[in-house]
Amino acid sequence: MNATSAARTGADPAVSWDDLLTAALLGTDRRPWAGAAPGRAAPTALLDAAAVATVRRRAGLRPARAARRPEPAPEDPRPVLPAAAARRLATLLADRSGAAGGGRRGSAPDLMELLPQWLAAAVGHGYAAPPQALPALLDAARGRTDLRPAALAFAGPRALWLARLNTDWRFALRAAPGGGAALPGPDDAEAVERLWQEGLFAERVALLGALRAREPALARELLASTWPKERAEDRLMFLDTLRAGLAAEDEPFLEQALGDRSRNVRATAAELLSALPHSALAARMAVRAAACVALDRTGPVPAIAVEPPLECDASMERDGVVAIPPAGRGERSWWLGQLVEAAPLGSWPERLGGRTARDIVALPVADGWQGELHAAWCRAAVRQRDAGWSRALLGAPSAPEAGGPGAVSLAERAKLLAALEPAERAAWVAGFIATHGLSEAFQLLGVCAVPWAPPLGRSVVDALNIARDAGSYPWSFSGVMGLAERCLDPAEAARLEGLLAVPDEREDAAPGAGGYWAEAFQRLVSTLRLRAAMAEELAPAGAPRAPRPEGPSVQPPDAVG
Structure with missing residues (x-):
């Protein structure tokens, strides 16, 4: 040269x-x-x-003028990734073939969409990332924020070492607790106090979160010691760390925060207190909500009567009620929704004649207030993570109204489902798909545990098969098909063999639709087999291997994609 x-x-x-x-x-x-x-x-x-x-x-180094040689990279004590899994990782990181949008994608698996699942499994097994893969891994995480948590956990301490040498990867330092710096333990009181008083904001947030997980009382004391001097935006971020492990012991501090000079801080404190059913704020909200909602026995059947508040007084505002409604909302209905949302759900049975949540939701509501009242109960069930009320508000998945009277939108249904156990969640969504099909199921499928339980997987495959038989193109179902590739149990591959052939084309079918469906199902089967191979490659030596799906063998890593 x-x-x-x-x-x-x-x-x-x-x-x-x-x-x-x-x-x-x-x-x-x-x-x-x-x-x-x-x-x-x-x-x-x-x-x-x-x-x-x-x-x-x-x-992983950018060209630069000569400078002092960097310190050696830290050791990563985790076990080495198996050789086959390391080759698979290189293939996944090199692939750029994933098609954008909902058009035709061919029959090859979309490897980039499998990378998040592979990373989660590798982190779960506790493997260390191969050093030679770190630059490509950091590049992938830079381009996709959804990859960052798992990618950085897998990359380990050497990723932070590289990020200090390459400005393209500084996001890793921002994402790491305390900017990648080591945090003192709760037993080192002097170091904790010094970092809290002198550290950067990111370091202080990381310290507070770490202490919150191990010594919540110490975290509260630290926060209270400087609370009046903190900026409003910082107080809001610090307060948000209390969501993890929220407990009754946090109530005194949160009650004090209700008097904060920042409206956003007051609103967050009120939200956290309302998630504690036995807090004083929850009791105050229960009294206010009970004054607005009562059981009317004067008609032929019992009904719920609603009388929204006439004003939003100073005590309501202190407890987090926002006085001014958004555009298009009436004041009184806006105030009512906030009161009901913050009231403990456990207070309603006594108020409404000893009825269960399911019986209360089934009661008629007078004067057109049902939508407003049930929507507020939905938000309360999500905030308080109440499975009984979530179940009642969802209703039967086969109901004509597709989700019960309280589920006013697909987003609300998805949030309510998150309060249920994974098996019950999957069963409800399977029943929903069996009755209503796939057109509205995408958001609901997104909250189900992976891999999908067998009844849910079968319901999705059956609905796709019905859509294929209808003779339309598969592209309108590309979102669900993409979810199925990532979420179906790989053992389902054998059941899909019969869907790989091109069906006889009906006279009223879209031209060539059968061939496109066969291609889509071929991609689904290939992806399921690939996922099975990935899981086998990641299994620790000596661990029992799951049975591979029947069918043609998966292509070697350098031939996939």
Whole structure:
């Protein structure tokens, strides 16, 4: 390599890989390389420069002027990733074939969509990332924020070491607790106090979260010690750390925060207190809500009568009620919804004649207030994570109104489902799909545990088969098909063999639809088999192996995609 070329690629950060690539594609005759004189030596100088740049890219370093050699990377004590799994990771990181949108994607699995699942499994097994994969892993996480938590957990301490050397990966330092710095333990009182008083905001948030998980009382004391001096936006962020492990012991501090000068801080404190059913705020809200909602026995059948509040007084505002409604909302209905949402759900049976949640939801509501009242109960059930009320508000999945009187939207239904146990959640969504099909099921499927329980998986496959038989194109179901590729149990691959053939085309079918459906099901089966192979490759040595799905063998890692 000549000295000029080495200087260009080694010391000048302005020389980029794109510059090298452009010169190579156009040729040094048309695009003379600045690091060498024109002539027969120019191509050699360009290749030498590309070799140096390639080494630096693989090492994770950007070109820069000579400086003090960095400290060695920290050791990663976790077990080494199995060789087959390491090859699979390289394939997943190299793949860029995933199609955007809902168009035709062919029959090959979308490897980039399997990367999050692979990373979660690798982290679950406790493996260390191969050092040579770290640059590509950090590049992938930089481009996709959904990958970052699992990617950084898998990459371990060496990712933070690299991030300090390459500005492209500084996101890893921002995402790591305390910017990647080691946090003192709760027993080191002097270090804890010093970091809390002098640390950067990210370090203080990380410290508070770490203490919250191990010594909640100490975390509250630390927060209270500087609370009046903190900025409003910082107080809001600090208060948000109390969501994890929220307990009755937090009530005194949160009650004090109700008098905060920031409206957002007051609202957050009120929300947290209302999630504690036995708090004083919850009791105050129960009294206010009970004054607005009562059982009317004067008609032929009992009904719920609603009389919303006439005003929003100062005590209501202190307890988190927002006085001014959004555009298009009436004041009184806005106030009513907030009171009912914050009242403990356990207070309603006594107020409404000893009825259960299911019986209360079934009662008629006078004067058109049912939607407002049930929507508020939905928000309360989600906030208080009350499975009984969630179940009652969801109703039967086969109901004509598709989810019960309280589920005013698919988003609300999905939130209510999250309060149920995974098996019950999957059974409800399976019943919903069996009755209503897949057109409204995408959000509901997104809250179900992976892999899908067998009844849910069967309901999805049956609904896709029905859609195929209807003769339409599969692209309107591409979202559900993509979920099925990632969430179906790989053992279901054998059941799908009969769907791989191109069906006889009906006269009223869209032209070529059968072939497109066969291609989509082929991709689904290939992906399920690939996921089974991935799980087998990640299994620790000596662990029992799950049975592989029947059918043709999965392609080797270097041939997939």
